[in-house]
Amino acid sequence: MGVVTPGDDRLDVDDSIRELALLADTAGADVEDVLVPTVQKINVATFVGKGKVQELASRVKSHKADLVIFDDDLSNVQVRNIEREIECKLLDRSALILDIFARNARTATAKTQVELAQLEYLLPRLTRQWTHLSRQKGGIGMRGPGETQIETDRRLIGTRISTLKERLVKIDRQRRTQRKGRSKFTRVSLVGYTNAGKSTLMNELAGAGVLAENRLFATLDATTRTVELAPGRQVLLSDTVGFIRKLPHRLIESFKSTLDEVRESDILMHVMDASHRAFREHKEVVKTTLAELDVKDKPTLLVFNKIDAIEDPDELLALKNEFPEAAFVSGLRGIGLKDLRDNLMRLIDSGFEEIEAVIPVSDQKSIGYIRKMAEILEETYDWGSVPYEEETIAVVRLRYRVAPRYADDLSALIVRYKDLVVTPNHTLEA
Ligand SMILES: Nc1nc2c(ncn2[C@@H]2O[C@H](COP(=O)(O)OP(=O)(O)OP(=O)(O)O)[C@@H](O)[C@H]2O)c(=O)[nH]1
Ligand SMILES: [Mg+2]
Helix, strand or coil: CCCECCCCCHHHHHHHHHHHHHHHHHCCCCCCCCCCCECCCCECCCECCHHHHHHHHHHHHHHCCCEEEECCCCCHHHHHHHHHHHCCEEEEHHHHHHHHHHHHCCCHHHHHHHHHHHHHHHHHHCCCCCCCHHHHCCCCCCCCCCCCHHHHHHHHHHHHHHHHHHHHHHHHHHHHHHHHHCCCCEEEEEEEECCCCHHHHHHHHHCCCCCCCCCCCCCCCCEEEEEEEECCEEEEEEECCCECCCCCHHHHHHCHHHHHHHHCCCEEEEEEECCCCCHHHHHHHHHHHHHHCCCCCCCEEEEEECHHHCCCHHHHHHHHHHCCCCEECECCCCECHHHHHHHHHHHHHHHCEEEEEEEECCCHHHHHHHHHHCEEEEEEEEEEEEEECCEEEEEEEEEEEECHHHHHHHHHHHHHHCCCCCCCCCCCEC
16 A cells, blocks of 8 residues: 655656565565555554545455555554554555565575664564563563563563674674775675666676575675676676665664675666666665765766666667766676676776886885785886985886775875886886
8 A cells, every 4th residue: 555645746656556566575475456545644643544544444354465565654653553443464665675684684694684673673663562572582580570561572672682783793893804805906886776687797797696586685785706807807896785765774774784895895886777667766766875875976887787678779779878878788688798897997997096106125014015905007126226225225116006095095105215216227027
């Protein structure tokens, strides 16, 4: 069930409902009936008016439905009131998305993040009907004198939330260490609406063996692989969780560890399902979600995927005209991948700095640091004939490519050698 309110565009609501049906299907439900009444005003007690609730109740009865799903987020009170009338279980969109995330979570990180989001969703919704938690834990001694069951439950959930948060802090720390170890490569993240084809593209580019499926939120954790864009040009490509409209904010927050991959990458590839009629809206949702994650102003390559599924060639042509900088591909059929790699390289080259520095070989610390943080393109030596501070010393000349985020660091390191020049009569040998 969804509603059209006076400010809404009917077509948008229809898209949203179609997507809700897909979500329901992903969660394992069979959709029997859809109701999208026009309402003038949201009712505080029951969301829709009394008449609509009664109609819903009679449809539930005639279909013998087990479940009603609302496209909008409902308050605690609204859920309770409507459930009482319709005599069956009621979920809102957030709860449904949380359920799908819980089903699809495979890795320990994803499971921890989902559980945290679920509990935080649950906490303010605890009602008296919901009193089984302490019994699961054995119960005895759990209940203080005069304390109600609901307070006990709240406390248990609170404790569990703290435990999960601590666990995520540890995961964060581990991941940060992992990322540090590979920081000299350009990091590219695939972002996009769920089901746009990110994992398929990842598999195609990196031979990754990531699960790609025609269901929503198949991917819930980040996977990173090396991709060779051209001989000798490697980047790190990460595939991660997709976005959707009305993604519960709590969920975004819980997925911080996974989404840090996106936040810390140098470049984004925004993958879109170009054959989806609502792709423009999806594109906006992705942009808004990224802004919510504080990911702004990152160089982004737009990737129009699933072009094999666009039936009208004129439509494809129009898109290419509208987005001349974008890449047009089919991850599934392997179309356009060479252009995609080239576009990506061009984008990287436009943002990255190429620097040449001459450094005394004795300064192994600086050389080691550059090796770690930058990609070395050329390395030549002069063993002992370069004049420096009244001596002649051995130097290395490094040409390297560095991400903007490390460029200043490295320049500070080598600024003291700026007068060190290798004159042409010194032969530099590799
Ligand atoms: N026709 C067509 N289908 C594609 C293409 N790329 C991917 N698909 C299909 O789209 C569905 C979703 O693909 P995924 O790669 O799992 O999408 P995703 O963006 O990783 O989705 P989530 O991880 O769920 O967010 C799968 O059924 C793919 O086979 C394409 O180029 N053309
Ligand atoms: Mg995926």
